[in-house]
């Protein structure tokens with residue numbers, strides 16, 4: 001943490017800094033607070049405020065402390081500070097390009113494969129990622145309680161014997177408190193045909209203090225449990241993040257990483273190589289590198305597929321096989337996650353069929 005950074009927040013003591021609830025209470029959600037803490041102007045107020053009424057901002061003090069304030073292209077700032085391009089260059093894109101909302105047998109439970117379901121257990125996140133493909137949910141307030149929503153999901157899974165894996169996602173499931181999370185894990189784990197649980201959470205990168213001893217004791221009881229996180233840039237790999245991953249691993253839970261390929265953030269071979277090597281050093285397995293989806297509000301982050309393929313060629317030469325993720329595009333309909341590299345004929349056919357998902361790749 002930069003010197004004196006913590007003292008820019010009310011009750012900013014190093015003890016409070018390590019408390020995840022304090023971090024959440026002190027998230028930066030207004031442009032004036034952001035400018036004050038970064039000690040620099042942060043762009044056109046009126047336009048950004050309009051944008052933030054559509055896509056709110058929230059950044060944990062921890063994540064903010066990793067931003068270099070004098071770099072207006074800082075790769076972490078690009079991921080969390082609102083940008084007018086979110087509305088300017090995305091107007092014609094779909095809110096929900098994968099059609100998730102049409103693939104919900106019960107509200108908030110997405111099923112796109114017969115054997116796996118993805119439970120959106122909350123819409124909240126510690127830090128809102130500007131590139132989020134589910135940013136359509138950020139402003140949706142949920143009418144029902146989480147328990148009644150989860151009860152309907154648990155009932156559906158228990159009545160559907162083909163489902164062997166349940167993924168807790170969101171939003172960020174680790175926004176729930178330990179007791180609620182344990183209720184959910186235990187409800188799914190007690191269904192006889194559910195063999196494996198998975199948690200998808202960005203908390204190790206944006207709020208590593210959430211990974212407490214108590215949380216890990218709970219998680220440990222629900223193995224086999226797989227933890228997928230999201231680091232997108234080497235500057236996110238800090239001693240705090242490494243400690244968080246290590247705690248999860250010490251509970252006997254493998255940690256894998258899903259990055260999103262983001263223009264200006266990690267689309268250079270050097271940044272991606274440092275990220276992958278950094279993950280490997282934390283024993284975190286790079287799992288997927290997602291081609292950025294054409295979701296409304298995310299267009300300025302998208303690279304073309306050719307950039308992604310060239311990047312994979314370079315990484316293949318430079319990185320350990322253990323550090324190499326699968327470069328995939330999530331496609332609507334039956335295709336699901338399609339590996340893009342190495343580029344084969346069936347993949348070319350899938351790309352041709354979904355031209356709207358890609359710039360010309362040939």
Ligand SMILES: *Cc1c(COP(=O)(O)O)cnc(C)c1O
Pocket residue numbers: 110111112113116117118167337
């Ligand atoms: C990504 C995803 C999964 C998991 O896919 P894997 O390839 O097993 O990681 C499951 N369900 C939905 C709806 C998904 O989007």
Ligand code: SF4
Pocket residue numbers: 124125126127128129131132133134135170171172202
């Ligand atoms: S943590 Fe995940 S769900 Fe939340 S804003 Fe980031 S990408 Fe979206």
